[in-house]
Amino acid sequence: MSAIGFDNEKYLHMQSEHIRQRIAQFGGKLYLEFGGKLFDDYHASRVLPGFQPDSKLRMLLQLKERVEIVMAINAADIVKNKLRSDLGITYDLDVIRLIDCFRKIGLYVSSVVMTRFEGQTAAIAFQKRLESLGIRVYRHYSIEGYPSDIQKIVSDEGYGKNEYIPTTRELVVVTAPGPGSGKMAVCMSQLYHENKRGCKAGYAKFETFPIWNIPLKHPVNLAYEAATADLNDVNMIDPFHLEAYGDTTVNYNRDVEIFPVVMAMLENILGECPYKSPTDMGVNMAGNCIIDDEIVKTASRQEILRRYYAAMCDQRKGLIGEDITLKLKLLMKKAGITVNDRPVTAPALQREALTGLPAAAMELPDGTIVTGRTSELLGASSALLLNALKKLAGLEDDLHVMSPTIIEPIQHLKVDHLGNRNPCLHTDETLIALSICAATDEKAELCMQQLDKLRGCEVHSTVILSPVDEKVFRRLGLNLTCEPVYR
Numbered sequence: 001m002s003a004i005g006f007d008n009e010k011y012l013h014m015q016s017e018h019i020r021q022r023i024a025q026f027g028g029k030l031y032l033e034f035g036g037k038l039f040d041d042y043h044a045s046r047v048l049p050g051f052q053p054d055s056k057l058r059m060l061l062q063l064k065e066r067v068e069i070v071m072a073i074n075a076a077d078i079v080k081n082k083l084r085s086d087l088g089i090t091y092d093l094d095v096i097r098l099i100d101c102f103r104k105i106g107l108y109v110s111s112v113v114m115t116r117f118e119g120q121t122a123a124i125a126f127q128k129r130l131e132s133l134g135i136r137v138y139r140h141y142s143i144e145g146y147p148s149d150i151q152k153i154v155s156d157e158g159y160g161k162n163e164y165i166p167t168t169r170e171l172v173v174v175t176a177p178g179p180g181s182g183k184m185a186v187c188m189s190q191l192y193h194e195n196k197r198g199c200k201a202g203y204a205k206f207e208t209f210p211i212w213n214i215p216l217k218h219p220v221n222l223a224y225e226a227a228t229a230d231l232n233d234v235n236m237i238d239p240f241h242l243e244a245y246g247d248t249t250v251n252y253n254r255d256v257e258i259f260p261v262v263m264a265m266l267e268n269i270l271g272e273c274p275y276k277s278p279t280d281m282g283v284n285m286a287g288n289c290i291i292d293d294e295i296v297k298t299a300s301r302q303e304i305l306r307r308y309y310a311a312m313c314d315q316r317k318g319l320i321g322e323d324i325t326l327k328l329k330l331l332m333k334k335a336g337i338t339v340n341d342r343p344v345t346a347p348a349l350q351r352e353a354l355t356g357l358p359a360a361a362m363e364l365p366d367g368t369i370v371t372g373r374t375s376e377l378l379g380a381s382s383a384l385l386l387n388a389l390k391k392l393a394g395l396e397d398d399l400h401v402m403s404p405t406i407i408e409p410i411q412h413l414k415v416d417h418l419g420n421r422n423p424c425l426h427t428d429e430t431l432i433a434l435s436i437c438a439a440t441d442e443k444a445e446l447c448m449q450q451l452d453k454l455r456g457c458e459v460h461s462t463v464i465l466s467p468v469d470e471k472v473f474r475r476l477g478l479n480l481t482c483e484p485v486y487r
Contacts, residue, residue, distance in 0.1 A: 003049060003292070003295045004049055004050040004291070004292070004295070005048065005049045005050055005290060005291060005292040005293070005294075005295030005296040005299065006048040006049060006050035006051045006286075006289055006290055006291065006296065007050065007289045007291050008050050008051055008052050008055055008289070010288075010289045011051070011055060011285060011286060011289040012055060012058060012059050012062075014285040014288060014289065015056075015059050015283070015284075015285045016059045016062045016063065018283045018285055019032065019059075019063065019171075019204075019206070019283055020063070022202075022204045022283055023066070023170060023171055025202065025274070026200070026201065026202030027200075028170065028199070028200050028201060028202075029167075029170050029171075029172070029194065029199065029200070029201040029202065030170065030171050030172070030201065030202045030203070030204060031172045031174060031187040031190055031191060031201060031202070031203045031204075032171060032172065032173050032174070032187075032203075032204050032205070032206055032283075033174050033183045033184050033186075033187050033203070033204070033205045033206065033207070034056070034173050034174060034175040034183070034206050035179070035183065035205065035206060035207030035208065035209075036056075036179075036207065036208045036209065037053075037056075037178075038056050038057060038060070038098075038173070038175045039053075039054065039056075039057050039098055039101055039102070040053050040054070040087065041053050041054075041055070041056060041208070043209075043223075043227055043303070044208055044209075044286075046299060046302075046303050046306075046479070047219075047220050047223045047296065047299050047300040047303050048220070048286065048290070048296055048299070049295055049296065049299050050291075051286075056206075056208075057105070057107075060107065060173065061105065061106070061107070063171060064106055064107055064108075066169055066170050066171045067107060067108065067169060067171045067172075067173055068108045068109070068110045068167055068168065068169040068171070068172055068173070069102055069107055069108065069109045069110065069172075069173045069174075069175060070109075070110060070111055070112070070113060070165060070167070070172060070173070070174045070175075070186065071095050071098065071099065071109065071111070071112045071113070071175060071176065071177075072112075072113050072114075072115055072174055072175070072176040072181045072182050072183050072186050073091055073092065073095050073112065073113075073114055073115070073126075073176060073177060073181055074091075074114075074115050074116050074176075074180060074181045074182055075114045075115065075116050075117045075118065075120050075122075075123040076116055076120070077091045077092075077178075077180070077181070078091065078092050078114070078120065078122050078123045078126050079120050079122045079123065082178070084177060084178060085310065087474075088470070088471060088474060091177040091178060091181075092126050094177040094178075095112060095130075095177055096130075096133070098175075098177065099112075099135065108169070109135075110136065110165075110166075110167060110168070111135065111136040111137065111138060111165055112130055112135055112136070112137050112138070113137070113138045113139070113140055113163075113165060113186055114126070114127065114137065114138070114139050114140065115140045115181060115182030115185060115186060116140070116141070116142050116182060117139040117140060117141055118141070118142060127139075138162075138163040138164075138165050139162070139163050140162040140163065140182065140185065140186060140189060141161055141162060143158045143159070143161075146158075146185075147257050147258045147260075147261050150260060150261055150264045153261055154192060154261070154264050154265060154268065158192075159188060159189040159192040159193070160192065160193075160196075162189045162193075164190070164193040165186075165190060167190075172190070174186050174187050174190075179228050179231055179233070180231050184205070184254075184255075184258060184262075187203050188203070188258075188261065188262065188265050191203055191265050191266075191269055192265065192268075194269070195268055195269045200269060200270065201269065202266075202269075202270075202274075203262065203265075203266065203281070204281055204282070204283050205255070205278075205281045205282050205283070206282070206283050206284060207255075207282060207284060208284060208286050209221065209223075209224035209227075210224050210225075210235045210250045210251065210252055211250065211284065211286050211287040212238070212249045212250050212251060212279050212282060212284060212287065213249060213250075213287040213288070214250070214287050214290070215250070216235055216236070216237060216250050217334055217335075218297070218300075219296075219297045219300035219301050219304070219335050220296055220297070220300045221235050221250055222235075222300065222304060222331050222334055222335050223300040223301075223303040223304050223307070224252075225327075225331055226303065226304045226307035226308070226328055226331050227303075227307060229307065229311065229324045229327050229328055229331075230320065230324055232253075233252050233253060233254065234252060234253045235250055235251075235252050235253075236250070236251060236252065236253055236256060237249070237250065237251075238250065238251040238256065238277050238278055238279045239256065240256070240259055240276060240277035240278060240279075241276070241277035241278070241279040241280070244276035244277055245276070245277075249277075249279040251277075251278045251279055255278040255281075256278055258278075259277070259278045259281075262275070262278075262281065263275070300335075301335050301337050301341065302341075302342065302458070302479075304328070304331055304332055304335055304337065305332070305337060305339065305341065305342045305481070306479060306481050307328060308325070308328040308329070308331075308332060308339075309339075309460075309481035309482060309483075309484075310481070311324050311325045311328050312325055312483075312484040313464055313482050313484045315484065316464065316484040316485070316486070317464075342458070342460065342481065343363050343367075343369065343458065344361040344362060344363050344369065344458050344459060344460040344481075345361075345460045345481075347361040347369045347371055347460075348360050348361035348371065348460045348461065348462050349462055349483075351371040351372075351373055351462075352373075352462040355373045355374070357373055357374040357380070358373075358374050358379075358380045358461070358462050358463040358487055359371060359372065359373045359374070359380050359461075359462050360372050360380045360381055360383075360384040360459060360460065360461040360462065361384070361459070361460050362384055362388050362454075362457055362458065362459045362478070363457060363458040363459075364388060364391060364392065364453075364457060365453060365456070365457065368391065370384065370387045370388050370391050371384065371387070372384025372385070372386070372387050374424065375424070376423070376424070377407055377411075377423075377424065377425065378424055378425050378430060379422075379424040379425065379426060379427075379469070380461065380462070380463075381426070381427050381461065381465060381469045381472075381473070382424070382425050382426060382427050382429075382430040382469075384459070385427055385430060385431070386401065386402070386430065386434070386447070388450075388454065388457070389401075389434075389447040389448075389450045389451070389454075390447060392447075392450035392453050392454075393443070393446040393447050393449070393450050395443060395446070395447070399443065401434065401437065401441065401443050401444045401447050402430075402433050402434055402437050402444065403437055403441075406433045406436050406437055407425065407433055410425060410429055410432075410433060411423040411425070414429075426466065426468045426469055426472075427468070427469045427472040427473065428468055428469075428471075428472050431472070434447060434448060435448060451476065454476050454477065454478055455476065455477030455478070456477055456478075456479065457477075457478050457479070458478075458479050458481075459473060459478045459479065459480045459481070460480075460481050460482070460483075461480070461481070461482045461483065462482075462483050462485065463482065463483060463485050463486060463487045464482045464483075464484065464485065464486055464487075465480070465482055
């Protein structure tokens with residue numbers, strides 16, 4: 001798990017230099033669409049081992065005196081409370097969180113734009129909340145015929161109806177809490193308005209995935225399709241690049257579909273389009289920084305499996321339709337993998353079969369598999385967590401590191417006062433009990449010292465976990481999958 005397949009320092013240097021060159025190309029003002037997560041890019045760190053979640057942020061800090069940030073959020077995502085699955089918070093809350101994070105480290109956030117605004121009550125309420133915090137908010141609207149009716153889009157009836165976002169710096173980064181937020185449309189709309197005001201401006205795209213200079217069916221690119229299965233994104237060969245240069249590069253359907261619009265916009269602004277393909281628009285250097293392709297492939301295949309299990313559980317909860325899980329099964333087939341390729345799945349299921357109760361398994365950094373089962377004192381997740389910590393601490397498996405005098409009062413509180421039917425400790429309660437024991441027991445303290453070693457470990461549960469256990473595993477940095485079964 002600790003194997004490195006990506007050179008992060010090389011990436012920071014190459015990426016920042018390439019963006020400087022693109023700013024110089026346009027001379028005056030550049031709108032840079034930032035795809036993926038600008039902050040906390042855990043998907044990239046999972047599929048490209050060695051990539052740091054804050055890499056893109058660190059790269060931007062090298063340019064911070066020239067940068068301002070515009071946050072985009074789809075109004076429909078506000079209405080349906082769309083979640084960032086890796087953090088477990090809604091997109092609207094994440095916008096506020098990101099603004100605070102950017103400002104604390106010295107990046108200038110100028111405004112928020114709500115895309116596809118159609119008068120939604122929840123979107124209006126969110127705008128009022130942002131404005132009460134002193135954040136400027138603008139509205140962009142749906143355009144009939146988008147993206148095929150170029151004449152209408154590039155007119156006062158299209159982008160011209162959107163509110164203009166005043167900006168003051170030469171590099172305007174347009175980012176969002178997740179995909180499908182309308183970042184490209186915001187950039188194009190701004191270019192239209194800048195042109196009407198007599199200001200020449202350029203556009204470029206910073207999208208980590210799909211990676212343009214690796215094969216179409218490389219597991220990294222398939223993992224991107226898995227991550228965006230709900231958006232119906234499809235990786236494809238860039239036909240414009242192939243025609244212009246005779247070179248095969250990878251892009252995705254939305255960029256290919258919108259490229260004629262981009263060409264028309266840039267021709268209006270500059271007299272001619274400086275780009276011959278969607279690939280030309282990009283400034284992504286990630287493919288040049290892969291140093292061990294096999295490590296990256298293995299990590300990406302595991303990400304596809306995690307996305308599959310997450311979708312199966314979401315379908316079981318009634319959150320998504322079968323079409324998404326079927327698409328993920330197809331991606332697994334393209335990647336040549338099955339659920340048996342997830343090392344923690346079979347041990348968890350075998351432990352459940354032996355005990356007849358929910359179980360869980362974890363792969364430790366050295367490849368060792370530990371399991372946990374449900375008991376009278378602990379849930380399977382709690383037992384697994386303790387067993388993993390004892391293994392990392394070099395302690396015997398049958399050693400009790402938590403005193404019954406600590407556990408029993410917690411169970412008494414849960415059942416007799418808080419109305420819980422199940423006395424078994426959740427993972428948060430287990431960690432609290434362990435930390436109390438650690439004050440007087442050096443072996444419990446030794447277990448507590450192992451918590452950081454869990455980050456990046458793989459976990460599989462034979463049942464859908466409670467929100468409490470999911471949240472604890474997420475905060476510990478564990479990569480969790482569950483069978484789509486309720487206890």
